Amino acid sequence: xxxxxxxxxxxxxxxxxxxxxxxxxxxxxxxxxxxxxxxxxxxxxxxxxxxxxxxxxxxxxxxxxxxxxxxxxxxxxxxxxxxxxxxxxxxxxxxxxxxxxxxxxxxxxxxxxxxxxxxxxxxxxxxxxxxxxxxxxxxxxxxxxxxxxxxxxxxxxxxxxxxxxxxxxxxxxxxxxxxxxxxxxxxxxxxxxxxxxxxxxxxxxxxxxxxxxxxx
Numbered sequence: 001x002x003x004x005x006x007x008x009x010x011x012x013x014x015x016x017x018x019x020x021x022x023x024x025x026x027x028x029x030x031x032x033x034x035x036x037x038x039x040x041x042x043x044x045x046x047x048x049x050x051x052x053x054x055x056x057x058x059x060x061x062x063x064x065x066x067x068x069x070x071x072x073x074x075x076x077x078x079x080x081x082x083x084x085x086x087x088x089x090x091x092x093x094x095x096x097x098x099x100x101x102x103x104x105x106x107x108x109x110x111x112x113x114x115x116x117x118x119x120x121x122x123x124x125x126x127x128x129x130x131x132x133x134x135x136x137x138x139x140x141x142x143x144x145x146x147x148x149x150x151x152x153x154x155x156x157x158x159x160x161x162x163x164x165x166x167x168x169x170x171x172x173x174x175x176x177x178x179x180x181x182x183x184x185x186x187x188x189x190x191x192x193x194x195x196x197x198x199x200x201x202x203x204x205x206x207x208x209x210x211x212x213x214x215x216x
Contacts, residue, residue, distance in 0.1 A: 024069070026182065027054035028211035034079035035187075035206045044083050049094055051076035053209055057103065065109035075099040075127065077205050093136035097151060097161055097192075101127040105169050117175035125186060127165040129153045134160070159194050165205065166190045178215045184208070 031050040057071025077099060082092040105123030112118075132151030137144060152159040171184040186209070191202035 022059040023216040024057040024059050024071070024213060025055070025216075026057065026071075026073075026211040026213040028052065028182075028209060030075060030077065030207055030209040032077040032079060032205050032207040034081070035204045036201050044081050044091075047080040047082070049078040049080050049096070051078070051096070053211070055101070055103070059107075059215070062106075067107055069103065069105045069107055069121070069123070071103050073101040073103060075101050075207075077207055078132075079205070088141055090139040091136070092139075093134065093147075095132065095134050095151065095160070097129050097132035097153075099127040099129055099165065101125050103169060105171060107171070107173070115177045117173075117180070119171075119173040119175065119180075121169075121171045121173070123169040123171075125165075125167055125169055127167075129161050129163050129165070132161060155194050157194070161192050162190070162194055164190065165192060167204075173213075175215075180213045180215070182209075182211045182213060184211070 029050060030053045031048050033048045034046040036046070053073055053075040055071050055073030057069045060068045060070075062068055075098070076096065078094055078096040080092070080094040083090070103123060103125050105121050107119050107121035110118045110120055129151075132153065133148065134151050135146075135148040137146050139145075151161055153161050153163050155162065165188050167186055167188040167190070169184055169186050171182055173180050173182040175181075186207045188204040188206065191204055193201065193203045
């Protein structure tokens with residue numbers, strides 16, 4: 001966590017000295033899916049998990065139609081899981097993880113007409129899991145068994161999520177005057193499953209967000 005705070009301080013200290021810097025806030029909906037490359041038939045299945053995110057960025061003009069966006073976001077990511085392959089026995093639930101995320105994107109103006117703007121961009125993110133919750137329901141012959149609690153974050157055999165996540169950002173933005181809406185795909189490059197848990201699959205969170213933004 002100390003490294004995360006230090007990295008944030010370095011980025012924002014560098015931005016303060018830049019000219020033509022603009023303040024930018026965003027919030028909206030984020031939906032996440034648990035991607036498993038080598039998924040086994042008959043194994044656990046996954047569904048998307050929807051929540052919200054919010055953050056603040058600083059825009060810095062770089063060259064003609066290109067600018068940089070560096071910001072900190074609060075993201076709620078996760079996934080739903082279920083298993084209904086066994087008769088009279090069902091398992092379902094979800095994992096919900098809260099992340100503090102550093103985004104560094106480079107955005108290009110594609111089209112401008114009067115007050116309308118169209119942008120595209122790409123970049124990367126670095127996220128730190130700060131807390132989380134899980135819910136698990138088992139329905140069998142004996143009835144319903146409900147379980148919930150806090151997610152263990154770390155690298156040990158009893159931990160459920162790694163503390164750090166990295167990935168890429170790809171965005172498309174439509175703006176009108178000082179308002180805009182941004183659609184951004186953010187596939188993770190890092191598996192959230194710990195090596196100590198002895199799971200062979202590399203499970204990665206794939207998120208899609210739709211945010212409303214305002215430029216100050």
